Amino acid sequence: MSKGALSRRARKIKPSPTLSIDAKAKAMKSAGVDIINFGVGEPDFDTPGYIKKAAVKAIQDGFTKYTPVGGIVELKDAVIKRLKDDHGLSYSRQEIVISCGGKHALYNLAQALFDKGDEVIIPAPYWVSYPPIVELAGAKPVIIETREEDGFDLDVSALEKMITPRTKAIILNSPSNPTGSVFSAKTLRQMGNLVQNHNCYVISDDIYEKIRFDGKKPVNLLSLNPKLKEKVFILNGVSKTYAMTGWRIGYLAGPADIISALTNIQSQSTSNPTSIAQKAAVAALNGPDSFITKMVSVFKERRDYIVKRLKAIPDVTCVKPQGAFYAFPNVSAYYFRGYKGRKITNSIALCDYLLEEARLAVVPGVAFGDDRHIRFSFATSMENIAKGMDRFKEALKKLS
Numbered sequence: 001m002s003k004g005a006l007s008r009r010a011r012k013i014k015p016s017p018t019l020s021i022d023a024k025a026k027a028m029k030s031a032g033v034d035i036i037n038f039g040v041g042e043p044d045f046d047t048p049g050y051i052k053k054a055a056v057k058a059i060q061d062g063f064t065k066y067t068p069v070g071g072i073v074e075l076k077d078a079v080i081k082r083l084k085d086d087h088g089l090s091y092s093r094q095e096i097v098i099s100c101g102g103k104h105a106l107y108n109l110a111q112a113l114f115d116k117g118d119e120v121i122i123p124a125p126y127w128v129s130y131p132p133i134v135e136l137a138g139a140k141p142v143i144i145e146t147r148e149e150d151g152f153d154l155d156v157s158a159l160e161k162m163i164t165p166r167t168k169a170i171i172l173n174s175p176s177n178p179t180g181s182v183f184s185a186k187t188l189r190q191m192g193n194l195v196q197n198h199n200c201y202v203i204s205d206d207i208y209e210k211i212r213f214d215g216k217k218p219v220n221l222l223s224l225n226p227k228l229k230e231k232v233f234i235l236n237g238v239s240k241t242y243a244m245t246g247w248r249i250g251y252l253a254g255p256a257d258i259i260s261a262l263t264n265i266q267s268q269s270t271s272n273p274t275s276i277a278q279k280a281a282v283a284a285l286n287g288p289d290s291f292i293t294k295m296v297s298v299f300k301e302r303r304d305y306i307v308k309r310l311k312a313i314p315d316v317t318c319v320k321p322q323g324a325f326y327a328f329p330n331v332s333a334y335y336f337r338g339y340k341g342r343k344i345t346n347s348i349a350l351c352d353y354l355l356e357e358a359r360l361a362v363v364p365g366v367a368f369g370d371d372r373h374i375r376f377s378f379a380t381s382m383e384n385i386a387k388g389m390d391r392f393k394e395a396l397k398k399l400s
């Protein structure tokens, strides 16, 4: 196929770096290499049995046909109940859409909301998919840096200065992938005031909201400023909370007219999310929280351990993650050192070195908009984390 055959859009887009590191690590593992994979973005827990049972029942009951494009009523109602119970927010069915994963809901929202020339403000470090999803809709990502010294919290007055008449939306993600940081209540209140005074939307990506280590209830921009409902979209899904990444169910709550346009876009691409997975998601959202509590306590133990190990390595700094299952250490002190004639110049070079020399799969920070860092997912066993940290420490020690 000649290069000219591809659309300009397709030529610009790169594969998700987190998924490609994971694929590389899995390929090495199946070739017999003893790889420790810190690249994964999914819980290493099985989907709870009662959720699987609901899916099996859906199959046995013949619930295997097209459903309404934007999701079954039962699932929309389960989402509405969650938003009420968790955030005190009231939504109607017209304000909810169910998509094939949170990523799909965000993609469709971008298609429904953004035009060429629109700007979308994204705090860095950011989830890898935000800029490409914005660009695929023809809009321009505008990146605002957050600082390690501030625990990656947002400087709202700096963000306000970046707002222009073309700013269509701001994307917030808390707890964050890749830093695990949680925005402070002060930041969310300041953001609320800012949004009130400007003509733009906020997309609150709450996908990790239940994976928090401080024991606090989930909080987002709207729970603190409910009057902003017409300007805020809440993005969430069952992937991370219920270890259901493969089931592909995400959801979005927002103004009814935009949710309706988004549903039309969905109707011309995927149609409804899988009927069986929707039934499983109903069981997940309406079920007990005991699975989440257990998973979070395991993640917390690993978080404490990995941060302790990372901080004990000379010249490595690491902000303690408050949620999600990632640690994002700053390793830039090791740049411009080398080993056996190989120079480490950036996060990609370091991750290549770690993969080849230490058999560690880690994601380069540049993929998240900060080249000084690398991302470790601790969604892997304590034994792997301990072995991996030994290898990491040794590999950095060899660099001179």
Ligand SMILES: Cc1ncc(COP(=O)(O)O)c(C=O)c1O
Pocket: 041, 100, 101, 102, 103, 104, 127, 173, 176, 177, 205, 207, 236, 237, 238, 239, 240, 245, 249, 250
């Ligand atoms: C910050 C963030 N948002 C959204 C998603 C989307 O998850 P899914 O499409 O599995 O619902 C992910 C997955 O990695 C994520 O890390």
